Amino acid sequence: MKPNPTQLAQHPTKPEISRRHQISGERSGGCRESARTRKKAAGAAARGAMLKFLSKVVVEYCPLDPRKAAAVELLAQCNGRKAKDSNPACSVELRRLPSPPPSTDANTQPPLPPPRILVTYLNGAEEAIVAAEGATAQGIRDQILARGRLIDTEQMFRDGGEKWPVIIPEEELGMSFPGIKPKKAEDKPQA
16 A cells, blocks of 8 residues: 555654645635734733833843743843834843853852843832743743733822722622613613
8 A cells, every 4th residue: 555645744743634624724824823923913012011111121140041041031022123112211131140160069069040130110119030940931021011010000090199009998898789781771761
């Protein structure tokens, strides 16, 4: 029996895709491609939104440290064109930490300092984020976004003349919410 040429090209660990699915993917323009494009666009928007809250970003790491991946990825995202366009006033710096002198004994090698990201928010608040083992650039970015949104919300309340933090009385926390009727239903005359 002569083998099918498409079967020869298949990777041994990947599942075989039927010809019907291959054809439907070609006709539709590739659903996977459009989902991937949407995901990239959402990520780019989030990166731009991150710099919106910041006035300065300093990334520190030792070049020999294997834990530097998240810090380097975050630095690349901050230096991207879309992120820079969202806040041109935000300065992004890289500080390479010196590596310790080589030691003859591997057991006495001094530990490398962990990679850090130092951020300064628009209100002047500073935060040091340590990119520990297993940290991801997305996790660090989400942490910066959450803190930035909190600072932005606080500023909106203060600009509106409200105290911060907003204190909700205990008895109001247990109250039921009656709901809101749409205005169109209230404005319509009963026939």
